[in-house]
Amino acid sequence: xxxxxxxxxxxxxxxxxxxxxxxxxxxxxxxxxxxxxxxxxxxxxxxxxxxxxxxxxxxxxxxxxxxxxxxxxxxxxxxxxxxxxxxxxxxxxxxxxxxxxxxxxxxxxxxxxxxxxxxxxxxxxxxxxxxxxxxxxxxxxxxxxxxxxxxxxxxxxxxxxxxxxxxxxxxxxxxxxxxxxxxxxxxxxxxxxxxxxxxxxxxxxxxxxxxxxxxxxxxxxxxxxxxxxxxxxxxxxxxxxxxxxxxxxxxxxxxxxxxxxxxxxxxxxxxxxxxxxxxxxxxxxxxxxxxxxxxxxxxxxxxxxxxxxxxxxxxxxxxxxxxxxxxxxxxxxxxxxxxxxxxxxxxxxxxxxxxxxxxxxxxxxxxxxxxxxxxxxxxxxxxxxxxxxxxxxxxxxxxxxxxxxxxxxxxxxxxxxxxxxxxxxxxxxxxxxxxxxxxxxxxxxxxxxxxxxxxxxxxxxxxxxxxxxxxxxxxxxxxxxxxxxxxxxxxxxxxxxxxxxxxxxxxxxxxxxxxxxxxxxxxxxxxxxxxxxxxxxxxxxxxxxxxxxxxxxxxxxxxxxxxxx
Amino acid sequence: xxxxxxxxxxxxxxxxxxxxxxxxxxxxxxxxxxxxxxxxxxxxxxxxxxxxxxxxxxxxxxxxxxxxxxxxxxxxxxxxxxxxxxxxxxxxxxxxxxxxxxxxxxxxxxxxxxxxxxxxxxxxxxxxxxxxxxxxxxxxxxxxxxxxxxxxxxxxxxxx
Ligand SMILES: Cc1ncc(C[n+]2csc(CCOP(=O)(O)OP(=O)(O)O)c2C)c(N)n1
Ligand SMILES: [Mg+2]
Numbered sequence: 001x002x003x004x005x006x007x008x009x010x011x012x013x014x015x016x017x018x019x020x021x022x023x024x025x026x027x028x029x030x031x032x033x034x035x036x037x038x039x040x041x042x043x044x045x046x047x048x049x050x051x052x053x054x055x056x057x058x059x060x061x062x063x064x065x066x067x068x069x070x071x072x073x074x075x076x077x078x079x080x081x082x083x084x085x086x087x088x089x090x091x092x093x094x095x096x097x098x099x100x101x102x103x104x105x106x107x108x109x110x111x112x113x114x115x116x117x118x119x120x121x122x123x124x125x126x127x128x129x130x131x132x133x134x135x136x137x138x139x140x141x142x143x144x145x146x147x148x149x150x151x152x153x154x155x156x157x158x159x160x161x162x163x164x165x166x167x168x169x170x171x172x173x174x175x176x177x178x179x180x181x182x183x184x185x186x187x188x189x190x191x192x193x194x195x196x197x198x199x200x201x202x203x204x205x206x207x208x209x210x211x212x213x214x215x216x217x218x219x220x221x222x223x224x225x226x227x228x229x230x231x232x233x234x235x236x237x238x239x240x241x242x243x244x245x246x247x248x249x250x251x252x253x254x255x256x257x258x259x260x261x262x263x264x265x266x267x268x269x270x271x272x273x274x275x276x277x278x279x280x281x282x283x284x285x286x287x288x289x290x291x292x293x294x295x296x297x298x299x300x301x302x303x304x305x306x307x308x309x310x311x312x313x314x315x316x317x318x319x320x321x322x323x324x325x326x327x328x329x330x331x332x333x334x335x336x337x338x339x340x341x342x343x344x345x346x347x348x349x350x351x352x353x354x355x356x357x358x359x360x361x362x363x364x365x366x367x368x369x370x371x372x373x374x375x376x377x378x379x380x381x382x383x384x385x386x387x388x389x390x391x392x393x394x395x396x397x398x399x400x401x402x403x404x405x406x407x408x409x410x411x412x413x414x415x416x417x418x419x420x421x422x423x424x425x426x427x428x429x430x431x432x433x434x435x436x437x438x439x440x441x442x443x444x445x446x447x448x449x450x451x452x453x454x455x456x457x458x459x460x461x462x463x464x465x466x467x468x469x470x471x472x473x474x475x476x477x478x479x480x481x482x483x484x485x486x487x488x489x490x491x492x493x494x495x496x497x498x499x500x501x502x503x504x505x506x507x508x509x510x511x512x513x514x515x516x517x518x519x520x521x522x523x524x525x526x527x528x529x530x531x532x533x534x535x536x537x538x539x540x541x542x543x544x545x546x547x548x549x550x551x552x553x554x555x556x557x558x559x560x561x562x563x564x565x
Numbered sequence: 566x567x568x569x570x571x572x573x574x575x576x577x578x579x580x581x582x583x584x585x586x587x588x589x590x591x592x593x594x595x596x597x598x599x600x601x602x603x604x605x606x607x608x609x610x611x612x613x614x615x616x617x618x619x620x621x622x623x624x625x626x627x628x629x630x631x632x633x634x635x636x637x638x639x640x641x642x643x644x645x646x647x648x649x650x651x652x653x654x655x656x657x658x659x660x661x662x663x664x665x666x667x668x669x670x671x672x673x674x675x676x677x678x679x680x681x682x683x684x685x686x687x688x689x690x691x692x693x694x695x696x697x698x699x700x701x702x703x704x705x706x707x708x709x710x711x712x713x714x715x716x717x718x719x720x721x722x723x724x725x
Contacts, residue, residue, distance in 0.1 A: 118579075126633040129578070146633060179636060180636045302631070304628050307620065
């Protein structure tokens with residue numbers, strides 16, 4: 001079969017099972033768009049390429065499949081960079097196709113030429129410039145394989161215009177032959193046996209789970225382990241949803257805005273099982289004091305994550321799911337009374353007491369009658385019973401969304417963890433909604449962040465993606481203001497957003513629905529009304545402008561040095 | 566501590582930039598860098614001399630292995646190895662200096678590879694110590710220009 005490069009791309013996408021791509025056209029990709037209508041692939045036309053890459057990323061996080069994004073050369077390509085870095089930091093499988101100027105012009109500063117392969121080298125798992133159409137099919141095959149295997153991540157494929165036009169015999173490779181890439185999935189069994197033994201001997205163990213548990217689909221395995229051996233569980237922002245949020249062993253998130261029980265749990269544990277997490281500074285606080293009393297076991301598929309920030313006692317390079325399956329075999333081989341778990345009573349009691357004495361909390365609305373943002377998130381939880389997909393923007397809104405909503409299942413919390421990208425939440429929600437058309441998808445937003453990708457309201461309207469945007473509108477870049485309040489003598493320099501659009505009118509301008517809430521008593525009823533609509537909605541909730549996120553561990557402090565409410 | 570890393574990579578466009586970018590992006594040191602194709606079609610060997618404590622070197626090696634284009638990384642400091650480096654030195658060699666320079670070149674078993682009425686270009690090959698010793702000796706005559714390859718190294722056949 002003789003196909004052009006553009007056809008090869010689309011045919012290969014079809015064979016990879018891609019049913020939707022997010023993109024934006026331009027001169028260097030017209031050939032691909034020209035062929036698009038002949039293929040059973042839905043194209044979502046965004047309004048900014050940043051929206052395309054975030055939507056592809058949100059689609060990937062929600063569905064577990066590889067997200068795909070398409071952009072033209074030059075500015076189209078550079079507009080995806082923030083989203084590529086976002087996906088890279090959170091290990092999300094996306095493949096980005098960019099157009100490039102024709103090969104004879106490369107290097108000549110041609111119109112809309114940019115070295116996107118050079119620019120994205122440090123923020124992709126791998127990237128390619130395809131100079132010969134004969135290499136295209138194999139490159140696409142490799143790109144999908146790389147994105148989804150091992151530690152997942154974004155892979156970019158740059159395709160010059162003449163390569164899209166060139167014709168060659170097409171054969172999509174069935175297998176991959178990459179001698180230089182062999183991720184390790186299976187753990188060393190002896191190490192796992194050692195882990196089983198250490199856990200059985202531990203009096204005060206804790207599980208510190210991260211996004212790896214979700215990306216390897218290991219939540220059930222983790223839940224089995226925790227419940228069987230009675231080990232309390234905390235998770236990072238990226239790990240939320242990997243363990244049922246209403247379980248007695250669940251401690252909540254740890255770290256800078258972690259719960260009292262989680263942070264004290266880590267600092268008092270005699271054994272920490274870190275699984276699919278990477279000891280980020282927002283999680284560990286003062287690194288030299290993190291889990292200082294514990295034997296630390298670290299399971300991660302990426303060897304570079306291990307011993308990077310913290311010297312751990314038992315390193316295990318493995319896929320989280322493979323590790324947990326092997327561990328289960330080892331645990332089940334032990335005699336009932338040798339598994340551990342029996343004498344954990346005092347530890348569980350202590351943790352239960354911490355949870356009861358220091359739950360996440362906030363001062364309720366006072367006589368000023370201001371809405372508390374935390375109460376809004378709680379209302380969303382009550383209305384959805386945890387059965388929605390929540391995405392977030394970045395800042396205080398993100399932390400409250402992480403704290404005051406109980407995530408029960410994986411892939412229901414979608415948030416930019418590693419990069420902290422404002423503007424991520426809304427396009428990511430569109431991607432998630434694309435993957436799950438019948439689910440309620442809610443972006444818990446800040447008034448600052450939402451303005452960074454607000455143009456995608458047009459996309460939501462165009463494809464009838466009924467995403468609900470709930471803006472926790474504090475008229476501030478709240479998280480930065482909080483730092484200014486606490487650490488910079490209240491010098492609120494350039495964090496006040498008192499000049500803002502009327503978000504209700506803005507929604508209406510796009511043809512979406514808009515609501516505004518200022519009365520604490522109307523929050524739940526308004527949200528209920530909004531969620532019932534089958535179209536995109538903005539709910540502008542005017543919240544207490546100077547509310548802070550607590551608990552808070554100031555940067556560089558040890559995890560138990562928490563500022564409480 | 567100084568480590569010599571031998572890195573086998575796919576010989577394809579951009580591969581060097583992946584390796585070098587990793588060092589600059591993560592704040593690792595490169596003392597010297599050498600790259601050339603091997604006798605095996607499609608494979609290149611990069612030799613990097615770097616400095617760092619054990620934890621940093623471990624991280625560098627893992628990060629290098631993580632690059633999709635890397636086949637193999639060996640820390641030659643961990644095994645018995647031979648290390649060589651080549652340097653060209655253009656010497657001011659006017660009048661009476663000439664004979665003395667040639668004598669030193671002879672003692673060090675170096676070669677003179679270019680001659681002009683007032684200059685001599687000397688080629689020296691050896692480990693860092695030898696090269697430094699020669700430089701120290703020749704300095705007083707006036708070294709006009711140098712060019713240096715950076716270390717290449719190889720594991721010894723007999724390890725004990
Ligand atoms: C693209 C980008 N620019 C800047 C920042 C720094 N930053 C982190 S949180 C924040 C404030 C966000 O304001 P808003 O969206 O209103 O959220 P709030 O904290 O008020 O809930 C800023 C500016 C960022 N994370 N991302
Ligand atoms: Mg705000």
